[in-house]
Amino acid sequence: xxxxxxxxxxxxxxxxxxxxxxxxxxxxxxxxxxxxxxxxxxxxxxxxxxxxxxxxxxxxxxxxxxxxxxxxxxxxxxxxxxxxxxxxxxxxxxxxxxxxxxxxxxxxxxxxxxxxxxxxxxxxxxxxxxxxxxxxxxxxxxxxxxxxxxxxxxxxxxxxxxxxxxxxxxxxxxxxxxxxxxxxxxxxxxxxxxxxxxxxxxxxxxxxxxxxxxxxxxxxxxxxxxxxxxxxxxxxxxxxxxxxxxxxxxxxxxxxxxxxxxxxxxxxxxxxxxxxxxxxxxxxxxxxxxxxxxxxxxxxxxxxxxxxxxxxxxxxxxxxx
Amino acid sequence: xxxxxxxxxxxxxxxxxxxxxxxxxxxxxxxxxxxxxxxxxxxxxxxxxxxxxxxxxxxxxxxxxxxxxxxxxxxxxxxxxxxxxxxxxxxxxxxxxxxxxxxxxxxxxxxxxxxxxxxxxxxxxxxxxxxxxxxxxxxxxxxxxxxxxxxxxxxxxxxxxxxxxxxxxxxxxxxxxxxxxxxxxxxxxxxxxxxxxxxxxxxxxxxxxxxxxxxxxxxxxxxxxxxxxxxxxxxxxxxxxxxxxxxxxxxxxxxxxxxxxxxxxxxxxxxxxxxxxxxxxxxxxxxxxxxxxxxxxxxxxxxxxxxxxxxxxxxxxxxxx
Numbered sequence: 001x002x003x004x005x006x007x008x009x010x011x012x013x014x015x016x017x018x019x020x021x022x023x024x025x026x027x028x029x030x031x032x033x034x035x036x037x038x039x040x041x042x043x044x045x046x047x048x049x050x051x052x053x054x055x056x057x058x059x060x061x062x063x064x065x066x067x068x069x070x071x072x073x074x075x076x077x078x079x080x081x082x083x084x085x086x087x088x089x090x091x092x093x094x095x096x097x098x099x100x101x102x103x104x105x106x107x108x109x110x111x112x113x114x115x116x117x118x119x120x121x122x123x124x125x126x127x128x129x130x131x132x133x134x135x136x137x138x139x140x141x142x143x144x145x146x147x148x149x150x151x152x153x154x155x156x157x158x159x160x161x162x163x164x165x166x167x168x169x170x171x172x173x174x175x176x177x178x179x180x181x182x183x184x185x186x187x188x189x190x191x192x193x194x195x196x197x198x199x200x201x202x203x204x205x206x207x208x209x210x211x212x213x214x215x216x217x218x219x220x221x222x223x224x225x226x227x228x229x230x231x232x233x234x235x236x237x238x239x240x241x242x243x244x245x246x247x248x249x250x251x252x253x254x255x256x257x258x259x260x261x262x263x264x265x266x267x268x269x270x271x272x273x274x275x276x277x278x279x280x281x282x283x284x285x286x287x288x289x290x291x292x293x294x295x296x297x298x299x300x301x302x303x304x305x306x307x308x309x310x311x312x313x314x315x316x317x318x319x320x321x
Numbered sequence: 322x323x324x325x326x327x328x329x330x331x332x333x334x335x336x337x338x339x340x341x342x343x344x345x346x347x348x349x350x351x352x353x354x355x356x357x358x359x360x361x362x363x364x365x366x367x368x369x370x371x372x373x374x375x376x377x378x379x380x381x382x383x384x385x386x387x388x389x390x391x392x393x394x395x396x397x398x399x400x401x402x403x404x405x406x407x408x409x410x411x412x413x414x415x416x417x418x419x420x421x422x423x424x425x426x427x428x429x430x431x432x433x434x435x436x437x438x439x440x441x442x443x444x445x446x447x448x449x450x451x452x453x454x455x456x457x458x459x460x461x462x463x464x465x466x467x468x469x470x471x472x473x474x475x476x477x478x479x480x481x482x483x484x485x486x487x488x489x490x491x492x493x494x495x496x497x498x499x500x501x502x503x504x505x506x507x508x509x510x511x512x513x514x515x516x517x518x519x520x521x522x523x524x525x526x527x528x529x530x531x532x533x534x535x536x537x538x539x540x541x542x543x544x545x546x547x548x549x550x551x552x553x554x555x556x557x558x559x560x561x562x563x564x565x566x567x568x569x570x571x572x573x574x575x576x577x578x579x580x581x582x583x584x585x586x587x588x589x590x591x592x593x594x595x596x597x598x599x600x601x602x603x604x605x606x607x608x609x610x611x612x613x614x615x616x617x618x619x620x621x622x623x624x625x626x627x628x629x630x631x632x633x634x635x636x637x638x639x640x641x642x
Contacts, residue, residue: 019626028552028553029553029555030550030551030552030553030554031554032550032551032554032558033554035568036550038611040610041575041607042609044521044611047611064411067423068422069422070361070422070424071422099614101389101391101392101628102388102439102496103387106483117438117440117443118364118438118442118446119438119439119440119441119443119445120440120448121439121440121442121443121507121539121542121545122438122439122442122443124440124542125439125440125539125542125543128553129541129550130542130543130551132551132552138533138576160384168499169498169500169502170499170502170503170504171502176547177490177540177541177544178489178490178545178563179490179544179547179555179556179566179624180547180556180560181490181544197548208593218499219441219442219445219498219499220445220446220498221364221446222443222446223498223501223505224498224499226500226501228351228353229351229353229357229454230351230358230449230451231349231351231450231456231586232349232350232351232586232589233350233351233352233354234350234500234505235500235501237353238502240555246502248538260566268553269552269553272612285563288361288363289361289363290359290361290368293420311447
């Protein structure tokens with residue numbers, strides 16, 4: 001398999017804010033990294049002295065992230081099956097980051113499957129460290145996916161939602177973070193072409209819909225998403241419904257808690273990324289996630305199926321070319 | 322043991338914003354909760370229909386939270402030892418929230434030990450659900466602790482830092498979250514008396530210091546804490562050092578990523594809480610967490626020892642009275 005073939009797609013898209021080197025590598029704008037003798041990726045439990053990143057991760061083409069360690073382990077085994085890969089006799093997958101106790105990371109051929117926890121800060125730390133890992137491993141044109149769960153807005157439970165854009169709870173499409181005491185704003189932009197490529201992978205025989213739209217990235221699950229069932233609530237059901245309908249009218253199709261920083265940091269590095277979630281419920285119909293466990297479990301596989309199908313298609317293209 | 326005896330301390334402190342009922346129960350200001358037939362605490366894997374909260378959690382007096390599941394399991398077994406509790410023959414502790422795959426929760430006598438993940442949104446979800454759990458279990462006057470890790474500012478690695486106040490990356494001591502499209506601000510206030518009680522539990526024979534001061538609660542580990550070793554960095558080492566020294570002059574002693582929402586939501590409910598962290602390094606001396614694993618592991622036990630000592634003392638008071 002040609003390790004560089006996936007970059008052909010990449011070259012068709014515009015480069016990130018930092019530009020992109022012509023050889024297909026992405027660029028992390030941090031001059032200090034070049035001067036470090038060692039880099040400890042603390043939350044991944046890896047460091048550049050004791051681990052050979054090129055050897056361990058040089059063949060990576062895709063990084064898939066999701067909230068729980070359990071889901072990402074399941075996805076890793078699912079990928080083994082979909083990609084037709086076999087582990088050597090007497091071996092099994094192992095959590096590469098098990099010593100960090102922060103994230104869980106599995107590697108299946110050219111794919112990393114990693115848990116990111118909940119919320120912008122948690123996935124933010126992972127993005128910093130995984131982008132450095134990819135740089136040190138000399139990976140070219142990686143594609144990043146978030147495989148998540150969300151609350152739909154006018155979108156039925158079980159529907160797949162692909163984020164076209166991400167906004168915060170005030171409607172801004174910038175990821176804003178205080179740096180040295182001043183706010184730094186970075187545009188949260190997803191790769192439009194990648195969204196189209198994903199849509200092309202939708203199986204017409206699916207019993208559920210796949211939709212696209214604006215994602216509201218909240219910093220809270222309860223009040224921050226207009227729920228009535230948190231520890232605190234100072235608004236009425238009517239005010240909540242007015243808010244949700246207003247969002248719907250603005251094109252917002254789902255709530256989740258990571259899209260903004262995921263879009264902003266990948267775009268800043270010139271890395272293609274997409275956020276693919278399944279709706280656990282339609283928030284126009286309620287707040288509580290009380291769908292039976294086995295149904296939720298089946299729903300969670302839907303974004304996995306779509307992303308795995310995309311990955312398989314890309315890898316087959318490489319093999320044919 | 323008298324289940325209500327710990328409230329004597331509570332009565333000496335002023336009540337939270339929502340006031341406090343005279344019988345010692347705290348108050349969650351959400352009229353909608355009373356009208357719900359069932360409450361699914363989704364991220365804890367518990368619900369009020371299939372679980373008897375009073376029976377399961379009615380004796381809880383203390384809730385201890387920390388970042389990783391591993392640390393909180395270790396703390397649970399440590400507490401068993403410190404409190405001189407014995408599990409029935411043939412039993413072991415089990416993660417009560419194992420089905421949620423989000424947090425890990427252990428119960429040791431009157432103490433819950435729970436992982437909260439990383440960052441404000443992650444601990445925020447847990448706080449909403451744990452405060453509802455305590456309410457449904459009819460727990461009186463619970464005391465909450467965060468047992469964390471942090472980056473010291475002019476504070477040596479291995480030092481315990483108890484947060485007196487919490488500020489965000491712009492210096493505000495309010496937790497701000499968009500609710501229905503508008504910012505809601507809640508003061509982040511820790512219980513001053515609890516801090517003094519903790520200081521009284523410091524073992525003078527300890528080989529390390531225990532200090533108090535202002536905690537900067539960041540939304541990012543890298544740029545948000547002025548590190549030079551993230552995927553991106555647009556400032557110089559001199560600018561970083563100027564920023565860190567400015568923080569030090571303002572009384573900021575450490576960086577972590579949860580204090581603001583932890584202080585704000587507990588204060589809002591009228592629940593006493595303290596944030597006790599160990600410094601993994603002194604940020605005035607560097608950015609990388611490259612202390613050997615076994616040393617870090619020993620350091621992480623220090624806040625556990627202090628909090629366990631406080632809990633033991635309080636429980637002994639109850640037994641004597």
